[in-house]
Amino acid sequence: xxxxxxxxxxxxxxxxRPLRRVALALWVVGAVLMGVAGYLYWRSLFGIEGGRAQxxxxxxxxxxxxxRLDAAExxxxxxxxxxxxxxxxxLDARVRERAFPWSALFExxxxxxxxxxxxxxxxxxxxxxxxxxxxxxxxxxxxxxxxYLQMTGAAANDEALTDLLDRLFANRWFExxxxxxxxxxxxxxxxxxxxxxxxxxxxxxAAAAPxxxxxxxxxxxxxxxxxxxxxxxRSPGGAR
Amino acid sequence: MNGTARVWWERRRVWLPATVFVLTGVALLAGYGLAxxxxxxxxAGALASRRGQLExxxxxxxETEALVGRARATRAAIDELYVERLGEESARLTAVMIxxxxxxxxxxxxxxxxxxxNDEVVQGLPLAxxxxxxxxxxxxxxxxxxxxxxxxxxxxxxxDEIRVEDAGEGGRLQLQVRLSTxxxxxxxxxxxxxxx
Numbered sequence: 124x125x126x127x128x129x130x131x132x133x134x135x136x137x138x139x140r141p142l143r144r145v146a147l148a149l150w151v152v153g154a155v156l157m158g159v160a161g162y163l164y165w166r167s168l169f170g171i172e173g174g175r176a177q178x179x180x181x182x183x184x185x186x187x188x189x190x191r192l193d194a195a196e197x198x199x200x201x202x203x204x205x206x207x208x209x210x211x212x213x214l215d216a217r218v219r220e221r222a223f224p225w226s227a228l229f230e231x232x233x234x235x236x237x238x239x240x241x242x243x244x245x246x247x248x249x250x251x252x253x254x255x256x257x258x259x260x261x262x263x264x265x266x267x268x269x270x271y272l273q274m275t276g277a278a279a280n281d282e283a284l285t286d287l288l289d290r291l292f293a294n295r296w297f298e299x300x301x302x303x304x305x306x307x308x309x310x311x312x313x314x315x316x317x318x319x320x321x322x323x324x325x326x327x328x329a330a331a332a333p334x335x336x337x338x339x340x341x342x343x344x345x346x347x348x349x350x351x352x353x354x355x356x357r358s359p360g361g362a363r
Numbered sequence: 364m365n366g367t368a369r370v371w372w373e374r375r376r377v378w379l380p381a382t383v384f385v386l387t388g389v390a391l392l393a394g395y396g397l398a399x400x401x402x403x404x405x406x407a408g409a410l411a412s413r414r415g416q417l418e419x420x421x422x423x424x425x426e427t428e429a430l431v432g433r434a435r436a437t438r439a440a441i442d443e444l445y446v447e448r449l450g451e452e453s454a455r456l457t458a459v460m461i462x463x464x465x466x467x468x469x470x471x472x473x474x475x476x477x478x479x480x481n482d483e484v485v486q487g488l489p490l491a492x493x494x495x496x497x498x499x500x501x502x503x504x505x506x507x508x509x510x511x512x513x514x515x516x517x518x519x520x521x522x523d524e525i526r527v528e529d530a531g532e533g534g535r536l537q538l539q540v541r542l543s544t545x546x547x548x549x550x551x552x553x554x555x556x557x558x559x
Contacts, residue, residue, distance in 0.1 A: 137370045138370075150384060156387075174407065178406070192420060192424040192427060202434050226507065244525065246524040
């Protein structure tokens with residue numbers, strides 16, 4: 124009888140190969156996950172410790188910086204900066220006056236004075252009265268690269284006076300001449316008062332010259348004047 | 364239960380431990396994400412914040428130290444000017460008077476006789492300004508020579524104003540010269556005021 128095949132297995136056949144493959148894949152995935160987790164835990168354990176140490180280092184540095192800052196602020200508070208600034212400003216202006224290049228001014232005036240004009244008085248002024256900044260102090264010359272000159276004089280005739288004005292306008296050492304007053308003297312000459320800006324370093328230096336920051340404008344931190352009285356050696360025109 | 368499910372159930376010892384292993388790994392990662400990652404992030408934030416604070420303090424300290432340095436340099440320069448150039452009136456006045464007359468003589472100016480002195484205290488500062496006004500006679504060249512000598516003089520004497528008049532004697536000029544100098548006021552007591 125061959126019609127019915129004999130089945131010798133005790134159990135019916137079951138394909139377990141996919142099951143084993145899945146199990147193997149799960150072991151592999153699990154191993155990867157455990158590896159990643161282990162790495163992260165290990166890193167965080169040492170990372171937290173390292174972070175703590177870094178924070179402690181930075182805290183120590185902050186404390187040291189605070190001590191140094193306190194010391195510097197205490198040193199600063201011990202200085203009377205307001206008075207020192209006033210002193211520096213005043214002295215700086217006086218040093219600039221001391222450095223005023225009178226000889227150079229005479230040379231430059233000689234270039235513009237017509238023969239029929241003579242000057243009687245010559246006084247540099249601090250600030251240009253035309254700008255409303257005049258003070259009774261004489262010039263702080265190089266603070267703005269220009270100084271206002273007030274002159275009085277006498278001209279033989281109108282032509283000589285207008286010639287003087289024209290020459291002042293044309294000369295590069297002078298700027299914005301004005302003639303607020305003129306009068307005819309009994310002897311026939313024309314007396315005048317003349318104002319003009321003098322540029323001791325020339326127009327380029329006047330354009331480039333920084334204006335000294337007033338102390339009042341500055342914040343307490345920035346109010347220290349860096350310019351020291353020794354700036355005398357930098358006198359305009361090299362007169363000294 | 365169909366055949367396949369029955370086979371998986373019957374063979375659970377093959378795949379169940381692996382599944383538990385995977386789930387354990389997932390749980391560990393989830394735990395890390397929930398607990399440690401946040402903590403590390405907080406710690407990194409705290410560290411960054413402290414470093415920012417430290418940088419700010421360092422910047423402020425450097426600025427303050429630079430300011431102190433500048434203030435000290437300015438003070439030293441002022442003190443040097445006081446000591447080396449200005450000095451007290453008792454120590455320098457006669458020297459100034461003599462020098463003005465000597466320079467005038469040296470330049471050839473004549474008639475330097477009446478010299479007027481005016482004192483002006485510089486308010487709030489340990490300084491006194493003394494104006495020196497005198498008349499003299501001389502030529503234009505002599506006036507220029509006097510100004511040149513004054514400019515070259517090491518003394519702190521400032522020429523404030525010059526007035527000239529024709530003296531009517533062969534080009535001779537009648538000059539009026541206003542000079543000024545500064546003296547240090549000893550034992551100066553500044554008015555009480557707030558410090559900067």
